[in-house]
Amino acid sequence: MDFKDAIKQLGDRVIKLKSQVLTEEATKNAFIMPFIKELGYDVFNPLEVIPEFVADIGIKQGEKIDYAIIKDGAPIILIECKCHTGPLSVQNASQLFRYFHATKAKFSILTNGIEYRFYTDLVEPNRMDEKPFFVFDITEMKDTQIEELKKFHKTNFDFTKIVNTASELKYTNELKLLINQELNTPSPDFVKYFAKQIYPGFVTQKILEQFTELTKKSFTQYINDIITDRLKSALNKEAESQKLETPNIENENSIIGDEPKIVTTQEEIDGFLIVKSILRQIIPVNRIVYRDAQTYFSILLDDNNRKTICRLYFNTSKKQIGLFDSNKKESKIELSSLDDLYSHASTLLETVRNYDNKKISTEAEFEQSSNN
Template identity: 45%
Template sequence: MDFVIRLQELAERVRQAKDLVLTEEATKTALILPFLHALGYDVFNPAEVVPEYTADVGFKTREKVDFAIMREGQMVMLIECKSYGSTLDPGKCGQLMRYFNATPSARIGILTDGVRYLFFTDADNTPNIMDLSPFMEFDVASPDESLIPELRKLTKSKWDVDAAMSAAAELKYTRAIKELLGSELLSPSDEFVRLFAKKVCSGSLTSRVLDVFAGRVKRAFQQLVHDQINSRLKTAMAVPQTTAHDPEIKTETQESKDAESSVVTTVEELEGYHIVKSILRRTIDPKRIAMRDTLSYCGVLLDDNNRKPICRLHFNGKQKYVGFFNAAKDEERIPIASVDDIYAHADRLKETIGYYVPVEPEDKDV
């Protein structure tokens, strides 16, 4: 099964189970072990996943870390678990840090509450000295599509820790810069205000002037974000709407090369596409399900064929719609509140596949 589909199924499971988990042991069983399984590790094989990994660390003896992942007899990943909803403070994972620092084969340290996973390595320091801040944070209940390729490098089948570590510094500092920019956007610091004020103001930057410019900088950033969102919406709305009866003609005749270069596939569109693949995985080979994005909608096709539309994701506006097709290829747009609502229309998607290929009844026991 495709790794992305496994993560989508795990996300749904975690969303349903997390509020029922009340203890750390329940967190391990209901949330963390399924995550390790999704990464491809055999959680029932102590040669791969070692619970309560014990060793002597410096002056402390018989300390335990919750899980250790083994490869070729070497411990490569350490996982410290907290009960769901606990504050994940990187400064208070001393046990994980001691193990990491004392184990030459350790490459990755993970601090988790079963939903949020903080990934650490030694990108900043000498080998085997764990960094104080994580290089990646992954929320299983709401996966960030941009981080899935990095997470894939830590799976059993695609293990490439060297590539993961080479990307760690980039991920870590990009994340830190994004957080800093977000903080400055909400409440600009004096240094940030001064940086812009001295480029546009020729006068003396007194305290009073800086106070005035603090509001101007904040409003300018907010306006910039607003303008970029507005520009994208105008671009999407400028594309003529497709006729309801012939969905494939629009894609073939109106998508010029210039329009294609303006298409930006969003995280929600990717999530919707993978949900459709997950729903249909037992109905049709997932490899036959393709995505083709346009300015006005994101199309999901069978065999990447415009004449075999499965559905359309209309996610550009404030109200999201999913377009479903009947045997005559008439499109019916159904409003949804969130991407997860696509699961409620699983039967409609399976029915559409039946228009193109014979569909065998599903084996409910599989």
């Protein structure tokens, strides 16, 4: 298994187990030690990983950092761990700040087993920066983040190369946060920049308020269009393959005379791709399939008709989506456009989580009954 697959598998493990991991010690054992192992270090070899690492500092005697990764007898990475049930904060990193300048370590990690924050000394030598240069959520890792993380693997670790990209990573991440903030809550200056270029008159407070909503809506639609277009291009072959393999579609025995009973439209395929783009953050896209019928277009988990994620009713003038609650009761909601599918993202994600949680629960019960 390559590094990318191993990290994504660990992310899936965290999602499945986090409801049962409720203490800091359990977080270390279930999430963080496996993470260190995937970086190529033997967590049971004190020449590579030292748990409860001690480096006395002035009057601070006996304080411990949860883990220190060792190379040539000296620490290169310090790791401070917290329980995943609580958010991380600067206060959580107080010991890392103290230990950083007292050891030879040039990198430190603050983590709760889900979020990982990587620090170094870009601002002032031998003094840990207050802001991390690399942050990720292991349950939602992007390929680009995995490539950056790979640089910390034992076989790839090169201090100079990492430092050379750390500055760029830090400012890129800060810019992304700023862009995200502006897109979700546009500032007056941000809105004015666009409003002045298209509004012929003076930008009053009333106009500013109007353009704030228009700016936010325009960026959301633009980003959604980009996502849909890219997914349509990248997944077109996969969708065509599923169309050929899926039962109840027009190229099978569903034709009366010369007219097909079932026709899978481009709009239905577009809707399917949007739902895929929403769900790919928590499950592999190959687990999401569709089955077309005469009156609706079903999107399923694991090609199982007992795990219907949603239904698209696009064969009439009034388009609707059918959403399912925990009791599999369907509720139909009208859509004014395909973009409206994004507004139901939380419900779609929750539906998939419910199916997976039931699967985990069933497997646990099976194991328990087998043991008995």
